[in-house]
Amino acid sequence: VGNRQQYREHGPNVIFADYTVDSIMRSVQKALSPKFRTMLARAQSPYKGGVVARRTVKAIEQFLSTL
Secondary structure, eight states: OOSTTTTSOOOTTOOOOOSSHHHHHHHHHHHHSHHHHHHHHHOOOSSTTSOHHHHHHHHHHHHHTTO
């Protein structure tokens, strides 16, 4: 809810909603719709395969080993 993430990279599963009840309700309806769920089944993550946490931990460990 809101526009904080508006210009950031995001997956196709993200639905933006304004702060109004109507906008939030439309977003929930969209999320529950068969069309949206079908789209999600074939959507790809923009985050390089979904192993972000593992790569992040490895990068931090590598960085810490240089200190």
